[in-house]
Structures are given as C-alpha cells and as structure tokens.
Amino acid sequence: MEPTIHRFILRYSLKEQIVIMLVTAVSLPFYYFILDLPKTIVNRAIQGKNFPQDFYYWSLDQIPYLITLCFVFLALVFINARFKFHINIMKGRLGERMLRRLRYELYSRILRFPLPHFRKVSQGEIIPMITSEVEALGGFIGDALVLPLHQGGLLLTALFFMFVQDPLLGTFAIALYPLQAYVIPKMQRKVNLLGKERVKVIRKVADRISDTVSGIAEVHVHGTSTYERADFAERMGAIYRIRFDIFQRKFLVKQLNSNIAQLTPFFFYLFGGYLVIAGDLSIGALVAVLAAYKDLAPPWKELLTFYQSQADAVIKYEQVIEQFQPEGTAPPELQEPAPETMPAPSADDRLGIANLAVTDDGGAKLVDGVSFDMGLNEHIAIVGPAGSGKEHLASAIARLVAPSGGRIQLGSDDLLTQPEWRSAQRIAYVGQSSYLFTGTVRENLIYVLKQRPRKAANPDGATAAQRKQWLVEATRAGNTDLDITADWIDYSAAGVADAAELAARCIRMLAVVDLDDDVYQFGLRGTIDPKARPALAARILEARVALRERLKGGEMAALVEPFDEARYNTNATVAENVLFGTQVGPAFDVEKLAENAYVLSVLEKVGLTGDLIAMGRKVAETMVELFAGLPPTHEFFADYSFISAEDLPEFQALLARTAKIAQAEIRPEDRSRLLSLPFKLIPARHRLGLIDEPMQRRLLEARAAFAENLPANLAKSIEFFRSDSYNAAGTLQDNILFGKVAYGQAQAGARLGKVISEVLTTLDLRDAIIEVGIDFSVGVGGSRMSAAQRQKLALARALLRRPQLLICNESTALLDTQAQGKVMDNILRELQGRGVLWVLHRAAFARAFDRIVIMRDGKIVSQGKFADLEGPGAPLHEMLAAE
Amino acid sequence: MSLQEEVDLLRNIPLFAKVEPAKLKFLAFTSQRLTFEPGQALFKQGDMADAAYIIIGGEAEVLVNTPKGEMAVAVVGRNAIVGEIAILCDVPRTATVRAKSKLETLMIAKDLFYRLINEFPSMAVEIMRELARRLEKTTAQLREAMTQIGNR
Known part of the structure; x- marks a missing residue:
C-alpha cells in the first residue's frame, strides 16, 4: 500500500483532484470581482460626480448606475455560492470514494493476512481501525489538494487586491505572517506527537474492552470488576491527559493566530487613516482594503485548520497502514475470483x-x-x-x-x-x-x-438501472463489481441441478454426519408461513390426522389431550382454554390478560368475572399457605408457584385487605391482580380442584364469546386452534400434536416424539421437516x-x-x-x-x-x-x- | 385426582404418617403424579438420580444387572418407596425399577425429599427402619448364598 496518505491520494484521485482544482481556479476571478466591486460602488456610484456614466454599452445616471452595480454584485454573490456548492459536492464525493477504497483495501488485506498474525492482533484493535479511525480521512482526502489551493487562492487574491490598492497596506497585512509561519509548526509538532500517542492508547482501550467482553464470566466469578474498573480508569486518565494537552496546544495556536489577526487592523487604521488624511489614498480604497482584510481572516483560519487536520490525517493513515502489512500477507493474485467456468480437475492426480x-x-x-x-x-x-x-x-x-x-x-x-x-x-x-x-x-x-456469482440477479427496469449504477460506483472506488445479490451458488460443484436438488443433498449430508435427527428437532420446533408453503401446511394437517388415528384407542391415547372446540382441555391453562388459540404479538400476553379490555368484556358478558376473582383469591391463599415458609430464592418458586417470591408478601397483604369486604369493594388494581392468577391454572397439573365441570362449561361459553365478538383490530393477535386449518403461530410440532401433552404420564414427551417420528416417516414427511429445520438460525x-x-x-x-x-x-x-x-x-x-x-x-x-x-x-x-x-x-x- | 385427595392418600402411607397436613399438601403440590405403563422403567441402573417414587397403586419389580442379564430381586407395591437410596447417598441408581402392572406413582424431587427429612425426624426414622429391614433381608440372603457355596 502507499506509504503516505499523499501518495495514496495522488495515485487514486489525481484526475479528480485536477478537475476540482481547475473549477476552483475558474472561480477565483469572480471572487476578485466581488472584492473589487464595493470600491467601484463607493467611489464611482455613491461619491461619483460626472453622470451619466458609461457602463459598457449603456450610459447611466447616478441612481440607475448604483442599482445596476448592486445587482451585478448580487449576481456575483450567487455565482460564488454556486461555485462553492459544486466544489464542496465534488470534494465530498471524492472523499467518500477514497474512504471507501481505503476501507475496502484494508478489509481485503485482513482476508490475506497470514493466519498466525491473528494470534497477535485482536479484533478490538482491527475493527476500530477500519471503522472509526479512518473515518476522518475521507473529509481530509477531499480537501487534500483543493483546500490549500482554494483558500490559498482566496488569500492571495485578497492580498493581491490589497497590494493593488496600496502596496504599503498590503505589506502591513502580511507583516506578521513570517512570525506565524515560524511559531505555529513548532507548536504543531508537539501536537502531532500527542496525536500519535492518543491513537495508540485508544487502540489499547478498544483491545481492553473486547478482552473484558470475552472474559466477562471470569470477571464475575472472580469478583474482579473493581480491578477492571481501576484499570479502565487508569487508561481513561491517560487519554484525558493526552486529549487535554492536545486541546490546550491547539487552542493556543488558534489564540495566537487570532491575536495576530487583530493586531493588523491597528496598522490599517493608523497608517491607512494617515494616508487618507494626507490624500495619498482614497477613502473608498481604505474601505475596500478593510473589507478585503475581513475576508482575509476566514481563508487564513481555514488554512490553519487544514494544516492541523493534515497533520492528524498523515499520522492516522501511517498508523493504520503499518498495522495492515504484516509479513507473509498473501499476494492479491491468490484470492482472485474464480473463473466462470472452472477447469475440471483430473481425478488421476x-x-x-x-x-x-x-x-x-x-x-x-x-x-x-x-x-x-x-x-x-x-x-x-x-x-x-x-x-x-x-x-x-x-x-x-x-x-x-x-x-x-x-x-x-x-x-x-x-x-x-x-x-x-x-x-x-x-x-x-x-x-x-x-x-x-x-x-x-x-x-x-x-x-x-x-x-x-453464477447467475446474475434479475431485477426489473428501474431497479436494474439503479443496480448497475450501484456497481459502477463500486468500481470507481476500486471495490469489486461482483454482485452480492446475484445467485452465487455453484450447483454443479455439489453435483446438483437446482435448488430443490441441493436441499435434498443438504439433507443427505446431514444424515451422513448424523446431524439429521437434530435438524429434524429444529424443524419440529420451527414455524412456517402456510401462505408461502400451502402444500407443506396441508401435509402437516395430514400428519395431524394420522397421529390422531395412530393414538386413538391405544395405550398411548392418554399421552395427549387434543384440542376440541366443544371440550375443555384440562392440560391447558385457563387462558389457553378461553382464547383457544396461539397469541401473536403482545396483545394477549398471558401476564397482561387480566388488563385486556376485550378479555374483561368477554368475562363480564358470560358472568365469569366474579367467579374468576374468587378463584384468584383461592389460588392466592393456597400459594401463600404453601410457599410462605420457603426461602425466596428457592427453585420451587420458579417451578411451581403462581406468585413470585417478591410478590408473595404483597399478596399476603392483599388477602388480608380483601378478607372482610364484598367483592365489589375490592380496589381495581387488586381485582386485576387476583384475576390474573386463575389464567395460569392447569387443572391436570395443579390439581387444586378449582375448575370443576360446571366451571369448565362456563369457560367454554367464554371461549365461544371470545371468538364470536373478536374486534377486527385484534383479529391478527391470535391464531385460533382449528382442527382443519394450519396454525401459523404454532410450531410444526404444535400443529401435528394439535393438543396438549398430558401431565402425569411417564416420559410422555419422549414417547410422543417417537410416535410423531413414526407417523412422519410413514407419510414420507421427515425430509420436509428437516428442510424446515435447516432454516433454523444457528445464532x-x-x-x-x-x-x-x-x-x-x-x-x-x-x-x-x-x-x-x-x-x-x-x-x-x-x-x-x-x-x-x-x-x-x-x-x-x-x-x-x-x-x-x-x-x-x-x-x-x-x-x-x-x-x-x-x-x-x-x-x-x-x-x-x-x-x-x-x-x-x-x-x-x-x-x-x-x- | 385433586390435591386434597392426594393429601389424604399420602397420610395413609406410614412414611408420612407423622408429617403435618400443610407439609403434605406442599409435597403433593410440588410432586408430580406419574403413571407408568406395564413394562415401562421408572429408572435404570446406573442413571443419575434426581427423584424418589412413592407407589400409590400397582406393582413394580426391582431388577439388578448381573453378568447373566437382569435379575429380579424384589417386587414392591402400594405405599412402598423406591429410588431413595440413590438420592440419599448421591450415587447412580443401584437397580432398575420397572412397572409390572399399570403403576401410579408420586415422584418426589431430591431437594424436596431432603427438606422433608430435615423437618420431620419421624420420616427419617421411618426411612431408617425401612432401610434396616432391607439390610436384614439382604444379609439373610447373603448368609444363605454363602452357605450354599460352602456346601458345594
């Protein structure tokens, strides 16, 4: 890679830089006119005598002359603004392209690093180099040649103008420059050294943070977080010292510069005023010089800032580059893209x-x-x-x-x-x-x-044009134009013709490495969109029927309690029984069910609210009775209790509070707390005897009412259990089982798993399930x-x-x-x-x-x-x- | 079966006779009722142990692995407790227990079992008595076996 940022700039952007410089050069005369015009306005229009005056082909009186000149001035202001805008855009684009090129090159180099090198450098160091450290270089590269030229040009134009007005005043204007030119670089050198140190320390910090993240478990188990904090504080201290040092010195440079800048007008007023009084200089010229001097300050300031940021950029570039050329980096030819048709390898080799x-x-x-x-x-x-x-x-x-x-x-x-x-x-x-x-x-x-890429992506019309432009832009920045959105899969390498055959081959390879059972399990736990894959959804429904047939009457019938719209499912929660579907999104979250307005209205309608609150009280009483003596950290709370250890005292108070009052007088928040408990009840599991036959019938009424009046805006929040349709919110296994695994049957899960597997094998569906499983995200x-x-x-x-x-x-x-x-x-x-x-x-x-x-x-x-x-x-x- | 019925049932088991009803309710609530089909194993010799089982109904046989294959050493029935040795001594299962008929059990987690023993010395005594009875029986069998070998 180019050893310095300037060589990098010259090598990859010389042409663009020249174009920008030319445009800048063209803009300078306009700038000169803008400086010159105020003098003409003051001297010839405002203070002028011999009217009408000639203006190119026209002859104008004083007022029209003034107006004309002012409009010319206005036009020049606009022209200058346009130039500025275009130059900035060109610079910005160039900077971004060069930044893109640099990042791409750095990343390419990582791909070519010799592997042992990765034992020496950490991710924590490499990542910020490519992401944040080079970020500032983009801006600098756009300015690298143009800014000194442009601002320098402006400065020289202004100076030239002053010299034209009066050589003496011009000399005053630059009298202090030699001093500045001597002092400022001296101070800057120190700032540069500090800048280098800063980059190094920050990299160490990044490395340290990534180390902490990787070893976070060690920090926890050894209780060394205090030590880590102290270490971090020390590093932050170092950064603070360096940054504050840099700040002070930079500010000093700026301060010095602006002091000198303010000194110069002193000369103007003193000597310029004297010259005007003596009649050697027109007042208009003095005003113009003063105006020009005011214009002198911004370019000078810009140049100074540029000088500082250039120093910064040079350091950054060098420090990044030196990290990206480890010995043994593979030559780029080793990673050239494969040819479109690869030569067939000989099998006799x-x-x-x-x-x-x-x-x-x-x-x-x-x-x-x-x-x-x-x-x-x-x-x-x-x-x-x-x-x-x-x-x-x-x-x-x-x-x-x-x-x-x-x-x-x-x-x-x-x-x-x-x-x-x-x-x-x-x-x-x-x-x-x-x-x-x-x-x-x-x-x-x-x-x-x-x-x-094997087969070009096939976008239509406008997208295709955009895509083409996108790739052209990539080549402009030296990036690859191979399209990531194309189809990169080399089917022939796998010995298959298309995607379907490839999937089959994937499944076979999973079987070879004995991973097919695991992926099958992923598949059972996976979901599919029945609209996108109607055929598979239909086959899953077939499996549902086949499983039901298989279990019917046999000794395993007790393993699962199927969903039945007309029957209460004692192995499901009360919530599941009422909703009779799978929730989609947070609307019907079981924790918040007692606060859901629609659910409450359904319960009210079938007259269940009071009974469920009473049931909630009984559940709370039982929980308090059973769990009150248990230490709060006991695992039984998580495994068995309806009420968490932290909430238990609150429920104790709630029970005491509501013991002697009628239900109607219970505070609303207490009501909803009590109401939330029975929703989690599973009769077959909890055996509290609270949900008897009549209660089951009434809950079935609630189920019917819930489905019947479901408002349209909630329709998407639930997927109902329907024996003849696929439940998109449930897993494949849920859909095949279409019921609840019964409590109290030994090894029910394992036995059912075996039956399901048999059923799916009979139906030749196992591979389809595995194919769903291969879309499992590996994390x-x-x-x-x-x-x-x-x-x-x-x-x-x-x-x-x-x-x-x-x-x-x-x-x-x-x-x-x-x-x-x-x-x-x-x-x-x-x-x-x-x-x-x-x-x-x-x-x-x-x-x-x-x-x-x-x-x-x-x-x-x-x-x-x-x-x-x-x-x-x-x-x-x-x-x-x-x- | 409701929790209350289960508590009544537990109370009739000698092991829990002296445990207070509230604790029995807790035991019933946090223990799982498990039904085994004939031939299904509750656990296998060598497995890691995490629970003991109380037989509520049906029969189970206790089998040990021998070089000649599995050998039945006992048949247990209602109110018996099986699998407690492994969780008391923290060793792998010392025998296989398999349902002979349809078997109703209450599975008590290791942790809960310890708690109950700590809180109710009477339970510990009861378990000790059961273990002593088994040891006595095993000793008698050993004596007999050694006599036979001596005679040969």
Missing part, C-alpha cells in the same frame, strides 16, 4: 508432499522434512502423540500455515502458489473446532458453494448449537462440495466416542473412491483406513496397513495400548 517443513514463531520445527504421496482415492489416517506435528502437517496441506520449506503438489499444480479458489475446488478441510457464520443451517451449508457464531453439532455441520458442508480430497484435522474429537465412530464410518463410505487424509486423535480409529502414517517429532516414523502395524512390537501397538 496424486497429492505429493516433498520435504515439507513447518516452523513456529520461535523457529522450532513442528514438521520436519515430511515426504509422502497419496492417490485421490486413498483413505489415509495420520496418527501420532501430541507434538508429533500431525495437525500442523494437515494445516499446511490445507494452506492455513505457510510451510518454511518443501513442496506440496496436487497433480501438476503447485498447491502453494495456485489461487485459493482452485485448491478449494479440490480440497476441503475441517479443523478441530469450526466456525459457523451467523445465519441458518442452510446458509452455513451452502456457504462453501459461493466462490463467485451468533453458531452459539445456539452445541460444539458437537457445530462440528458435524462443518463436516457436512465440507462434504457438500464433493471434494477430491477431504482433510480432517481431529475433526470429530469433540464428539462422543460412539458418535465419532459412526460419523467417521459414514464419511469414509460417502467418500469411497475419493481421497481422505484424517489426522486422528485416537489411533484405534485408524482401523477403517487404507493406510496409516505414524508421525513423531515432526517426522514420519512408519507407514503401512493397520494390520501390519498393530502387532506386538509394531509402532501402533504401544499407542493403542495407551488409549
């Missing part, structure tokens, strides 16, 4: 490794002269004790670490110098713990198919999945692209032993006839491989078939025994 060496930062040899050779149809296991270098060997073949010597050939290709797309096309790699990007399971799977960095699930997903996506060679670097170490064996067997079967290089953390797993390579101390000590190496005295024997 062999992977040849010769004298490969990998060293760590300290120069210690991790891999020491390893040579071996494998066909792209062989399954090879690499085993060895810790420190044998086996994982570094795998990383080197995957190009994650640069070898310090040796060669890696894939057929005739030198693996280490070919572009990344090319090796990615042939080799897949899965490490010990893989990263998932924020998004869905599906997005993480197909991520590996996105090397370049930030895959945080909603377990480590083992993440690892399995990483394996699935590596397989999705049908690599010629799969490199696994202890990829299954996070899985339990049983799952490891299964997943490994599945993968080896899937990659029959393709190459597999698997670094194993346990030698026992090597049995399934064609050939075993044993490493120790960075060298290959032995290789051969499992059977030949496992006997007593053979190298594997000892390792197997140790496991």
Whole structure:
C-alpha cells in the first residue's frame, strides 16, 4: 500500500483532484470581482460626480448606475455560492470514494493476512481501525489538494487586491505572517506527537474492552470488576491527559493566530487613516482594503485548520497502514475470483508432499522434512502423540500455515502458489473446532458453494438501472463489481441441478454426519408461513390426522389431550382454554390478560368475572399457605408457584385487605391482580380442584364469546386452534400434536416424539421437516448449537462440495466416542473412491483406513496397513495400548 | 385426582404418617403424579438420580444387572418407596425399577425429599427402619448364598 496518505491520494484521485482544482481556479476571478466591486460602488456610484456614466454599452445616471452595480454584485454573490456548492459536492464525493477504497483495501488485506498474525492482533484493535479511525480521512482526502489551493487562492487574491490598492497596506497585512509561519509548526509538532500517542492508547482501550467482553464470566466469578474498573480508569486518565494537552496546544495556536489577526487592523487604521488624511489614498480604497482584510481572516483560519487536520490525517493513515502489512500477507493474485467456468480437475492426480517443513514463531520445527504421496482415492489416517506435528502437517496441506520449506503438489499444480479458489475446488478441510457464520443451517451449508456469482440477479427496469449504477460506483472506488445479490451458488460443484436438488443433498449430508435427527428437532420446533408453503401446511394437517388415528384407542391415547372446540382441555391453562388459540404479538400476553379490555368484556358478558376473582383469591391463599415458609430464592418458586417470591408478601397483604369486604369493594388494581392468577391454572397439573365441570362449561361459553365478538383490530393477535386449518403461530410440532401433552404420564414427551417420528416417516414427511429445520438460525457464531453439532455441520458442508480430497484435522474429537465412530464410518463410505487424509486423535480409529502414517517429532516414523502395524512390537501397538 | 385427595392418600402411607397436613399438601403440590405403563422403567441402573417414587397403586419389580442379564430381586407395591437410596447417598441408581402392572406413582424431587427429612425426624426414622429391614433381608440372603457355596 502507499506509504503516505499523499501518495495514496495522488495515485487514486489525481484526475479528480485536477478537475476540482481547475473549477476552483475558474472561480477565483469572480471572487476578485466581488472584492473589487464595493470600491467601484463607493467611489464611482455613491461619491461619483460626472453622470451619466458609461457602463459598457449603456450610459447611466447616478441612481440607475448604483442599482445596476448592486445587482451585478448580487449576481456575483450567487455565482460564488454556486461555485462553492459544486466544489464542496465534488470534494465530498471524492472523499467518500477514497474512504471507501481505503476501507475496502484494508478489509481485503485482513482476508490475506497470514493466519498466525491473528494470534497477535485482536479484533478490538482491527475493527476500530477500519471503522472509526479512518473515518476522518475521507473529509481530509477531499480537501487534500483543493483546500490549500482554494483558500490559498482566496488569500492571495485578497492580498493581491490589497497590494493593488496600496502596496504599503498590503505589506502591513502580511507583516506578521513570517512570525506565524515560524511559531505555529513548532507548536504543531508537539501536537502531532500527542496525536500519535492518543491513537495508540485508544487502540489499547478498544483491545481492553473486547478482552473484558470475552472474559466477562471470569470477571464475575472472580469478583474482579473493581480491578477492571481501576484499570479502565487508569487508561481513561491517560487519554484525558493526552486529549487535554492536545486541546490546550491547539487552542493556543488558534489564540495566537487570532491575536495576530487583530493586531493588523491597528496598522490599517493608523497608517491607512494617515494616508487618507494626507490624500495619498482614497477613502473608498481604505474601505475596500478593510473589507478585503475581513475576508482575509476566514481563508487564513481555514488554512490553519487544514494544516492541523493534515497533520492528524498523515499520522492516522501511517498508523493504520503499518498495522495492515504484516509479513507473509498473501499476494492479491491468490484470492482472485474464480473463473466462470472452472477447469475440471483430473481425478488421476496424486497429492505429493516433498520435504515439507513447518516452523513456529520461535523457529522450532513442528514438521520436519515430511515426504509422502497419496492417490485421490486413498483413505489415509495420520496418527501420532501430541507434538508429533500431525495437525500442523494437515494445516499446511490445507494452506492455513505457510510451510518454511518443501513442496506440496496436487497433480501438476503447485498447491502453494495456485489461487485459493482452485485448491478449494479440490480440497476441503475441517479443523478441530469450526466456525459457523451467523445465519441458518442452510446458509452455513451452502456457504462453501459461493466462490463467485453464477447467475446474475434479475431485477426489473428501474431497479436494474439503479443496480448497475450501484456497481459502477463500486468500481470507481476500486471495490469489486461482483454482485452480492446475484445467485452465487455453484450447483454443479455439489453435483446438483437446482435448488430443490441441493436441499435434498443438504439433507443427505446431514444424515451422513448424523446431524439429521437434530435438524429434524429444529424443524419440529420451527414455524412456517402456510401462505408461502400451502402444500407443506396441508401435509402437516395430514400428519395431524394420522397421529390422531395412530393414538386413538391405544395405550398411548392418554399421552395427549387434543384440542376440541366443544371440550375443555384440562392440560391447558385457563387462558389457553378461553382464547383457544396461539397469541401473536403482545396483545394477549398471558401476564397482561387480566388488563385486556376485550378479555374483561368477554368475562363480564358470560358472568365469569366474579367467579374468576374468587378463584384468584383461592389460588392466592393456597400459594401463600404453601410457599410462605420457603426461602425466596428457592427453585420451587420458579417451578411451581403462581406468585413470585417478591410478590408473595404483597399478596399476603392483599388477602388480608380483601378478607372482610364484598367483592365489589375490592380496589381495581387488586381485582386485576387476583384475576390474573386463575389464567395460569392447569387443572391436570395443579390439581387444586378449582375448575370443576360446571366451571369448565362456563369457560367454554367464554371461549365461544371470545371468538364470536373478536374486534377486527385484534383479529391478527391470535391464531385460533382449528382442527382443519394450519396454525401459523404454532410450531410444526404444535400443529401435528394439535393438543396438549398430558401431565402425569411417564416420559410422555419422549414417547410422543417417537410416535410423531413414526407417523412422519410413514407419510414420507421427515425430509420436509428437516428442510424446515435447516432454516433454523444457528445464532451468533453458531452459539445456539452445541460444539458437537457445530462440528458435524462443518463436516457436512465440507462434504457438500464433493471434494477430491477431504482433510480432517481431529475433526470429530469433540464428539462422543460412539458418535465419532459412526460419523467417521459414514464419511469414509460417502467418500469411497475419493481421497481422505484424517489426522486422528485416537489411533484405534485408524482401523477403517487404507493406510496409516505414524508421525513423531515432526517426522514420519512408519507407514503401512493397520494390520501390519498393530502387532506386538509394531509402532501402533504401544499407542493403542495407551488409549 | 385433586390435591386434597392426594393429601389424604399420602397420610395413609406410614412414611408420612407423622408429617403435618400443610407439609403434605406442599409435597403433593410440588410432586408430580406419574403413571407408568406395564413394562415401562421408572429408572435404570446406573442413571443419575434426581427423584424418589412413592407407589400409590400397582406393582413394580426391582431388577439388578448381573453378568447373566437382569435379575429380579424384589417386587414392591402400594405405599412402598423406591429410588431413595440413590438420592440419599448421591450415587447412580443401584437397580432398575420397572412397572409390572399399570403403576401410579408420586415422584418426589431430591431437594424436596431432603427438606422433608430435615423437618420431620419421624420420616427419617421411618426411612431408617425401612432401610434396616432391607439390610436384614439382604444379609439373610447373603448368609444363605454363602452357605450354599460352602456346601458345594
């Protein structure tokens, strides 16, 4: 990258800078006229004698002459304003483009950093560099050449004008400049040093904050928040000192400058006045000079500010750039975009490794002269004790670490110098713990198919034109014009023709890595929009019927209590029974149900309000009786109580308050508190005996009334349970079950899950559910999945692209032993006839491989078939025994 | 079955005979009534323990794993308590308990079980008595087994 900001500016924006400078130069004469005109107005129009005067082709009397000149003045003001506006716009656009270019270049560099470098720099340092630190540079770049020219031009114009009026006055005006030119840079140098220090300290602070965020659990458990605060305060102190120092010095510079500026008029009044009195200078000229001098101050001030911000920008640029050129940064050619049609790789190629060496930062040899050779149809296991270098060997073949010597050939290709797309096309790699990007399971799977846009996005008319303009703008700033909104998926790489086949292949790969059951569970817990997928919704309804049939009459009939419009569901809450639907949004939130005006009106209508309040009292009494003696932190409160530990005393008081009075006299807020309790009652679970048959019938009346009179504005807040329609607010499982899992049946959930799975398999719906499951969001960095699930997903996506060679670097170490064996067997079967290089953390797993390579101390000590190496005295024997 | 009926039922179990009614209500409210189908296991040997079960109705058999497969060592019925050893000693389940007929149980969480024992020494005595009875029985069986081996 360009070592200084000025070189960066010249290299990428010289043409634009010249255009802006030309426009600026053209604007300067107008500025001169504006300075000159007041003198003409005063001297010739106001104080003039010989009228009518000639004005170009016309001859004018005094008043018309004055008016004409004033209008000319006005026109010049407008012209100047236009120039200013255009110049500013051009500068702004240029600055933003250059900023965009700079950020893009910095980000590109991160993508090319050698991996070990990320152990030395933290996110906390890198992120602010690209986001906030360079922000100010945009503004500066727009001004870089133009501002000194423009403001300098204005200054010179004004000075020139003064010299024309009177050389002496002109000399006065600049008399103090040499002093300023000497003192100000001296002071600025100190400010620059402070500025450098400030950037460094702020980066450290950013680093520290990100450290705190990452280690927040440690801070909590070790009670070190005070220590952290003190540390932060210390750093803030340092920043305060630096910033205040800078402020003082900057202000001093400004102060000095404005003092000098005020000194100059003193000369004007004294000597200029003398000259006027002596008759050597016209009063008009003095007025004009004074006016010009007033105009001298802004450009001078601008120049000074520019001088300071330039110093700032130079430092910032240098300090950012030096962080973005670590040794070993890959050349841009390695990351060139894949060509539209990739050359088909030969299947007969062999992977040849010769004298490969990998060293760590300290120069210690991790891999020491390893040579071996494998066909792209062989399954090879690499085993060895810790420190044998086996994982570094795998990383080197995957190009994650640069070898310090040796060669890696894939057929005739030198693996280490070919572009990344090319090796990615042939080799897949899965490490010990893989990263998932924020998004869905599906997005993480197909991520590996996105090397370049395959099919242009097809927006219509106006959007297409806008889009084109958008991409043209991208190239102007040196950004890529490959369209992110295009379809980037390389279907052929996955061996499929279209999206539907790809989904099927995704599902199959999930089965290979034994993740299909988990994703199936995600699917059951997922929701779909029945309007967007009517076919699936209809099939789910089929499953609902099939499940009902399956459970009917059998011993498992008791496991679920179906929703039935005409019957009270004793395994559902009172609220669910009355609403008889799933709430959408906050309107019918169960916590706030007792305050919902419509619900209250329904209860009033069927005459239930009083009874429910009475029921609420009974619930409250029972809760107070049962839980009063319990310590407030007891888990039973969360698990069983209707009333939280904090609210319990309040309810005790409420009960005492309302014990002796008629219900009608209870305060409204107490009423709604009591009323809120019965809504959470589940008769089958709580067994309080409060909801008997007659009460159930009346609640059914409320259910009917609720549905019947539901106002239109609330219609969207609830999805009713209807046996013949899909409930968009419920999960797939809710929709299939269409009822409540019964309380008091041992392992009801697990048993039902099994039946549901059977029903879905019979209906051939399992894959459809999994397809819903692959739209499950994995959370930030895959945080909603377990480590083992993440690892399995990483394996699935590596397989999705049908690599010629799969490199696994202890990829299954996070899985339990049983799952490891299964997943490994599945993968080896899937990659029959393709190459597999698997670094194993346990030698026992090597049995399934064609050939075993044993490493120790960075060298290959032995290789051969499992059977030949496992006997007593053979190298594997000892390792197997140790496991 | 309502909470009150459950309390009455609990009161008839010797283990809870001396526990005050309010506490029994709490016990009933915070414990789960669980129904098991014949053949369904309440828990399996080696599982981690989190609850004990009181049998309210039906029969269950207690099985232990032996090299020759599962062996039934006892059959328990109404009012019996099973699974308390594992939660008292904090060890994995020492046996498998499986429903022989349709089985009604009350599942008492470990935490609640401890609370009750702490608050009602009579319950602790009752449990001690039960355990002693079982130990006596086991000792007798062991004696018999050793005699047989000696005779061989």
